[in-house]
Amino acid sequence: xxxxxxxxxxxxxxxxxxxxxxxxxxxxxxxxxxxxxxxxxxxxxxxxxxxxxxxxxxxxxxxxxxxxxxxxxxxxxxxxxxxxxxxxxxxxxxxxxxxxxxxxxxxxxxxxxxxxxxxxxxxxxxxxxxxxxxxxxxxxxxxxxxxxxxxxxxxxxxxxxxxxxxxxxxxxxxxxxxxxxxxxxxxxxxxxxxxxxxxxxxxxxxxxxxxxxxxxxxxxxxxxxxxxxxxxxxxxxxxxxxxxxxxxxxxxxxxxxxxxxxxxxxxxxxxxxxxxxxxxxxxxxxxxxxxxxxxxxxxxxxxxxxxxxxxxxxxxxxxxxxxxxxxxxxxxxxxxxxxxxxxxxxxxxxxxxxxxxxxxxxxxxxxxxxxxxxxxxxxxxxxxxxxxxxxxxxxxxxxxxxxxxxxxxxxxxxxxxxxxxxxxxxxxxxxxxxxxxxxxxxxxxx
Numbered sequence: 001x002x003x004x005x006x007x008x009x010x011x012x013x014x015x016x017x018x019x020x021x022x023x024x025x026x027x028x029x030x031x032x033x034x035x036x037x038x039x040x041x042x043x044x045x046x047x048x049x050x051x052x053x054x055x056x057x058x059x060x061x062x063x064x065x066x067x068x069x070x071x072x073x074x075x076x077x078x079x080x081x082x083x084x085x086x087x088x089x090x091x092x093x094x095x096x097x098x099x100x101x102x103x104x105x106x107x108x109x110x111x112x113x114x115x116x117x118x119x120x121x122x123x124x125x126x127x128x129x130x131x132x133x134x135x136x137x138x139x140x141x142x143x144x145x146x147x148x149x150x151x152x153x154x155x156x157x158x159x160x161x162x163x164x165x166x167x168x169x170x171x172x173x174x175x176x177x178x179x180x181x182x183x184x185x186x187x188x189x190x191x192x193x194x195x196x197x198x199x200x201x202x203x204x205x206x207x208x209x210x211x212x213x214x215x216x217x218x219x220x221x222x223x224x225x226x227x228x229x230x231x232x233x234x235x236x237x238x239x240x241x242x243x244x245x246x247x248x249x250x251x252x253x254x255x256x257x258x259x260x261x262x263x264x265x266x267x268x269x270x271x272x273x274x275x276x277x278x279x280x281x282x283x284x285x286x287x288x289x290x291x292x293x294x295x296x297x298x299x300x301x302x303x304x305x306x307x308x309x310x311x312x313x314x315x316x317x318x319x320x321x322x323x324x325x326x327x328x329x330x331x332x333x334x335x336x337x338x339x340x341x342x343x344x345x346x347x348x349x350x351x352x353x354x355x356x357x358x359x360x361x362x363x364x365x366x367x368x369x370x371x372x373x374x375x376x377x378x379x380x381x382x383x384x385x386x387x388x389x390x391x392x393x394x395x396x397x398x399x400x401x402x403x404x405x406x407x408x409x410x411x412x413x414x415x416x417x418x419x420x421x422x423x424x425x426x427x428x429x430x431x432x433x434x435x436x437x438x439x440x441x442x443x444x445x446x
Contacts, residue, residue: 003027004042006425008384010055011037014356015376024055026382029424033378050386053419056356057376058090058122058383059338060363062147063237063261063309065330066092069115070100075314075403077119080334081439083312083401085121085429087335088385088418091364091373091442092122096129096150097161098313104129104161105137106144113441120439121428123383125367130172130183132162138175145443147367148182148235153219154190157284157329163190170226177232182367184235187219188285200325202277207324211286213241220244224251227258235366236260238311240285242295249304259306259366262296264340265331267308269408279320279327280408283313297348300358307362308355310337317406332402336395338385339414346415352389368445382425391417 006026013022013034021037025045041047061084067074084092094112096103103109103126116124128146130138138149151172152163164172176183192215199206220236224247227234236248239262251258265283270290274281281287299305313330321327333340342355364374372381394413397405420430428435 004045007041007045007047010050011052012054014056026425031378031380031382054387056385057360058385059088059359060091060373061089061309062093062363062367063311064092065098065313066094067098077116079403081121083335085421086401088338090122090383090423093125093147096127102129102161104131104134106140121437122439123442125442132168135175142181147444148184150184152186154188173226173232174230177230182233184237185223186237188215189218200323202322204274208286213243216241217244228256233257238263240266240288242292245299245304261307261309262305263311264333264337268340268344277322280406282327282329283331284329308358310334314404317404331408335400336409339416342416343414384422386419388417
C-alpha cells in the first residue's frame with residue numbers, strides 16, 4: 001500500500017464486522033485499509049498505538065442548535081464544535097432555527113456557511129427550514145445542499161420560525177417528496193398543548209402535565225398519515241413518548257418511509273429525579289417517567305427507534321429561570337452525549353457496538369453521509385474517537401466547552417473518557433488541547 005501516512009492500532013477497534021484487534025491505515029484523510037493487528041507499519045508511516053482503549057468511528061450528531069449568527073451569545077460554531085470534538089463527535093448537522101436569520105432561504109444558508117467556515121473544529125452540515133410561507137424556497141435550498149427540512153407542528157419558541165398547520169404541512173411535504181427530500185418534524189400537536197393544564201411555577205410535575213404524551217402521539221399519527229399518502233420521507237425528532245411506539249412500529253411494517261430519533265436526556269434522565277426549579281432539565285417534549293424510559297430503550301433495541309442525537313439547544317444562563325413555564329427549553333449535551341448514553345447502555349446490557357450504531361452509523365445514513373462517515377472501513381473518512389470505556393469522571397460544568405456551562409448532568413458520574421478525537425486522520429483534540437479549526441462544511445450528496 002503506497003501513500004500510507006498514519007497507522008492507528010488498538011486491541012479493540014469497532015468495525016462493521018464487530019470489535020476486534022486491528023490496525024487501521026490512513027492515507028489522504030481516508031481509511032485505506034483495516035488490517036490485522038500484527039500488520040507491519042509501512043515505511044514512513046507514523047504509528048499511534050492506543051493499547052486497549054477503543055477506537056470507534058467519530059460520532060455523527062444530526063440534531064444540534066448552534067444559534068450562530070444572531071444568538072451567538074447562546075452558543076456559536078467555535079464553542080459548539082469544540083464541545084462536540086471533546087465528546088468524540090466529528091460531524092454535526094446544524095438546525096435552521098435559533099440563529100438569525102433562520103436557514104430558510106439560499107441567501108440565509110449562505111450567511112450561515114460564511115459564519116461557520118472559519119470556526120468549525122469538526123465537519124458541519126446544515127438543515128433547511130420549512131415555514132408556512134417558504135414552499136418556493138425548499139427546492140432551491142435542496143439544490144444548494146441542505147440535508148433536509150425542519151418543521152414544527154406547534155410553536156417553536158422563536159417568532160421568526162412559525163409552525164405549520166396541517167394544510168401547510170401537507171403542502172411542504174408534497175413539495176419535498178417531489179424531489180425525494182427529507183422532512184424532519186418536531187411533532188407535538190398544538191391542540192393537545194392548548195388544552196393541557198398550563199400552570200407556571202417551579203414544580204416540574206406541572207410542566208410535565210403541560211406537555212402530555214398525547215400531543216406527541218397525535219402529531220406523529222398525522223405525520224404518518226400524510227407520509228403514507230404522499231410516499232414522503234419523514235423523520236420524527238426527539239421522541240419522548242413511549243405511547244407513540246406502536247404507531248411507529250406499525251407504520252414501518254406498512255412500508256411508510258419513517259425514521260425516528262431519541263436523545264440522551266430521555267434515555268438517561270427521568271422525571272422523578274428532576275428537582276423543582278431546576279430548569280436545566282427543561283426541554284420540549286419533556287423528560288418523562290422511568291417506566292417510559294424503559295420502553296424507549298426497548299424500542300432502540302428492536303429498531304423502532306433508529307438513532308440517538310443530542311438536540312443540543314443551549315441558551316444564556318439567565319434564560320434558565322426557576323419558572324418552568326417561562327424558562328428556555330433546551331438541554332446542552334454535545335460534550336457528554338457519548339458518555340451519558342454509554343453509561344446507561346452498559347447498565348442495560350448493551351454494547352459499545354450498539355452505541356456506535358445508534359450515534360454514528362445510523363445518523364450518517366439518515367443524512368446520506370454513509371459513504372463517508374459512520375464506520376471504520378476502507379474508503380470512509382478517517383474520523384475517530386479513542387475511548388477508555390471503563391474510566392469514569394464526574395461532570396464539572398467548568399470543564400465543558402459549551403459557551404454557557406449549564407448542564408442537567410452536573411455532578412453525575414459517567415463512564416467513558418474520550419482520550420482523543422481525529423478528523424480525516426488529524427488529531428484535533430487530546431487531553432483538553434485543541435488544534436486550530438480543521439472542519440469542513442458539508443453538503444448533501446446528490
